[in-house]
Amino acid sequence: MPSELQIQEISNWLVQQLPRFSAHGVVFEIDARIETAIVAALAKKALDSHVMALILPCHGTKRQLDEAVFVAEYLHVPHTVLDLTSTHDLLLSQMSLASVRAPNNLLQRLKMATLYHHAECRNYLVLGSTNLADWEIGRFVVHGDIAADIQPLIHMLRRDTLQLAFHLGLPPQVLQDAYAHSMHLEESVTSELGFSYYELDQFLSGQEVPEEVQTKIQLLQHAAAVRKHPAARLSVADHAAVSERSDQDIYDKSVEALTIISKAITSDQYLEDILRLIVMVTAEVMNSSVCSLWLLDEREGVLRLRATQSINSEYLKERVLKVGEGVVGKVVAENQPYIAANVLTDTYYKEKELARHMGLVSMISVPMRVKDHVIGVINCYTSHPHVFSDLQMNLFTAVANQAAVAIENTELMVKTKVIQEELENRKLIERAKDLVMKRFGIPGDEAYRWLQKRSMNTRKSMRQVAEAVLLAMEN
Numbered sequence: 001m002p003s004e005l006q007i008q009e010i011s012n013w014l015v016q017q018l019p020r021f022s023a024h025g026v027v028f029e030i031d032a033r034i035e036t037a038i039v040a041a042l043a044k045k046a047l048d049s050h051v052m053a054l055i056l057p058c059h060g061t062k063r064q065l066d067e068a069v070f071v072a073e074y075l076h077v078p079h080t081v082l083d084l085t086s087t088h089d090l091l092l093s094q095m096s097l098a099s100v101r102a103p104n105n106l107l108q109r110l111k112m113a114t115l116y117h118h119a120e121c122r123n124y125l126v127l128g129s130t131n132l133a134d135w136e137i138g139r140f141v142v143h144g145d146i147a148a149d150i151q152p153l154i155h156m157l158r159r160d161t162l163q164l165a166f167h168l169g170l171p172p173q174v175l176q177d178a179y180a181h182s183m184h185l186e187e188s189v190t191s192e193l194g195f196s197y198y199e200l201d202q203f204l205s206g207q208e209v210p211e212e213v214q215t216k217i218q219l220l221q222h223a224a225a226v227r228k229h230p231a232a233r234l235s236v237a238d239h240a241a242v243s244e245r246s247d248q249d250i251y252d253k254s255v256e257a258l259t260i261i262s263k264a265i266t267s268d269q270y271l272e273d274i275l276r277l278i279v280m281v282t283a284e285v286m287n288s289s290v291c292s293l294w295l296l297d298e299r300e301g302v303l304r305l306r307a308t309q310s311i312n313s314e315y316l317k318e319r320v321l322k323v324g325e326g327v328v329g330k331v332v333a334e335n336q337p338y339i340a341a342n343v344l345t346d347t348y349y350k351e352k353e354l355a356r357h358m359g360l361v362s363m364i365s366v367p368m369r370v371k372d373h374v375i376g377v378i379n380c381y382t383s384h385p386h387v388f389s390d391l392q393m394n395l396f397t398a399v400a401n402q403a404a405v406a407i408e409n410t411e412l413m414v415k416t417k418v419i420q421e422e423l424e425n426r427k428l429i430e431r432a433k434d435l436v437m438k439r440f441g442i443p444g445d446e447a448y449r450w451l452q453k454r455s456m457n458t459r460k461s462m463r464q465v466a467e468a469v470l471l472a473m474e475n
Contacts, residue, residue, distance in 0.1 A: 003167040006160070006357065010152050011046035017125065017150050018050070025050030026150075027119045028127035029111060030068045030079065032060075034165055034178035035129035035153060037071045041168040042152060043127055044075045053079040054118060056111050058088050067177060074171055080118075084110055108144030115148075125149040132356075133158045133200050137193070137217060138224030155359025155383070157201040193220070206344055206352035225385060271407070275307035278378070278403045283309050285399060286392065288380035290360060293368075294321070294328050295376040295407070303328055303377065326350035327365050328377045335374050337366045337397065339388055343381070355381075362386040366397050368404035375404050425463045432466035435473040 018025070026043050030036045030053045043051045055068045065081070072079035088107055095102070115126045128148025130140055135154050140146035153161050162182065165175060190196045195213040203209045203217050275293055283291035292308040305319040324333040327348045331338050340346040340363040343355045349363070360381040368376045378400045388396075429451065436447040455465045 003160075003163050006156075007042065007045070007164060007167060010042050014043060014046040014150075014152060018047070021125055021149065023123055023125045025052065025122065025124045026127045027052045027054060027115055027122070027124045028129070028148075029054050029056055029115060030071050030077075031055070032064045032067060032177070032181065033129065034174070034181065035131060035161055036068075037170055037174055037178070038161060038164050038168060039127055039129045039152060040071060040075055040077055041170060042164075044077055045168075051077055052118065052122070052124065053077045054115060055079055055081045056084050056114060057081070058084040058107050058110075067174070071170075071174060074174075082114060084114070105141050105144060108141040112144050112147045119149075127152065128154070130154050131156050131158050131161050132204060132359075133197060135228075136204060136224065137200065137220040138227055142227055155356070157204060157356065158197050159201050160357075204344055205356055206349075228385070272307070274406055276309075278406065279307045279309045282378055282380065282396075282399055282403070286364070286380040286396060287382075289383040290358065290379075290381040292379045293376060293403075294379075296323070296332060296374060303332060306376075321350070327363065328379065331365045331367050331377050332374050335367055335369070335372070337364065337393060339364050339393075341387075342385065359383045362388070364388050364393070364396060366393075366400040368400045368407070370401075370404045370408050375407060378403065425466075428466040428470065429462055432469040432473075435469060439473055 014026070017023070025047060028036065028039050028043060028051075030040050040051075040053055053072045055065065055072065057065050057068075069079070069081065084107070088103075088110055091110070092103060092106060095106075112126070118124070119126045126148045128145065128151040130146055130148075130151050131153045132155055134140055135146075135151075156164075162178070165178060186197055194216055195209075199209050199213050200217060203214060209217075275295075279291045279293050282288070290308065293306055294303040295306045296303055301323050303321045303323065321329045323329050327338055327340060327343075327346070327350075330348050338348070340349055343349040343360055343363050344352050346363075349355070361384055362382045363379060365377055365379045367374045368378060378396075380396065429448075432451060433444060433447045436442070436450055437444060440447070440450075442450070451462060451465055451469070454460075455462050458465065460468075
């Protein structure tokens with residue numbers, strides 16, 4: 001996706017978040033990292049005056065402070081400088097150092113506490129700057145830099161975030177410093193982890209990397225997953241109650257969805273409206289960021305994307321897959337559901353570039369069946385790693401099958417209407433032909449040709465000509 005389009009989509013998304021959280025604006029940090037300058041530029045573009053930056057130096061150089069202030073002033077972003085050095089050192093002096101990372105981890109949490117204090121005072125949201133690469137391998141501090149309310153870059157590879165910087169109009173000085181910092185960071189990461197950001201971006205975008213690199217990345221992903229979702233400290237009884245409430249909520253939403261789709265079966269809505277209704281209620285049931293519906297064209301042996309509740313222009317484009325191609329084609333060919341824990345690394349998933357740009361992670365794909373005959377597929381995606389439960393699978397399958405009945409019924413109604421219209425047309429034409437036969441004393445085949453000629457000369461349908469004849473000759 002072009003960077004200009006990505007910038008516009010992120011800007012639109014940021015605008016949508018304020019009413020969603022009933023917030024008045026956003027607050028974010030600006031430091032030496034290019035990601036913070038990108039987030040600042042995006043926020044300013046989207047929200048204009050409803051933004052605030054904090055510059056939070058701690059044992060930094062004067063040049064680093066000057067660079068951060070320069071970015072804020074260049075973007076015309078209101079900003080406050082708060083030196084955390086003495087606060088950080090005082091806290092650190094009261095603690096025993098458990099690891100060499102303790103000072104930095106403390107600083108990141110101190111920064112986040114400061115950001116949230118300012119956000120709370122203004123009813124603002126805290127804006128983060130973590131990208132997909134760091135998120136996937138756990139290069140973040142729990143309750144620190146990752147703890148923001150919203151993360152506009154978390155679906156983007158590092159190389160893509162750097163591309164944004166060139167299209168956001170950031171000054172050359174900032175871009176040059178960012179390039180130098182990027183090269184230094186690349187060397188540091190390679191030395192620490194045994195692979196580069198370049199290789200990590202390749203892996204996350206579905207490209208091949210050396211087997212040893214893939215193994216290292218997957219181990220880090222596994223460790224990061226635990227840190228992203230820390231275990232809740234609940235008793236067995238508490239956990240059962242929470243699980244029961246969660247299951248009940250899913251069940252209630254599914255019953256509501258089935259009811260809505262059932263009503264659609266007996267309605268006279270157009271097929272496109274039915275399809276749109278199905279993806280909307282399904283996305284709600286599955287708490288899905290994107291839901292898509294594909295219908296099978298049996299004559300051509302292909303599946304066509306027919307509906308989605310996504311507003312992403314790339315996803316809305318007409319798309320076609322052959323039976324057996326990709327996850328959607330596989331589900332139809334095998335008549336079985338399919339789950340992808342991560343679409344970016346899944347063998348069967350074909351549209352990795354689109355998924356990466358949209359921030360799609362986990363996916364469940366279920367066939368829509370009428371009496372074991374597959375007519376299409378419904379997909380649901382999440383924007384974070386998710387394990388779909390058996391209950392979700394069973395209820396999603398029920399919704400998909402009910403949707404199939406609604407679609408089949410709608411198509412049958414359309415065919416019935418077409419047949420009825422054809423019969424009515426024939427009756428009108430026959431009546432008009434009889435009148436022409438009587439008026440001009442000609443046989444039936446000549447009367448029919450007379451109607452056809454009138455239709456061609458006037459460029460009107462046979463029905464329109466027949467109606468005109470009836471109007472003129474029956475009176």
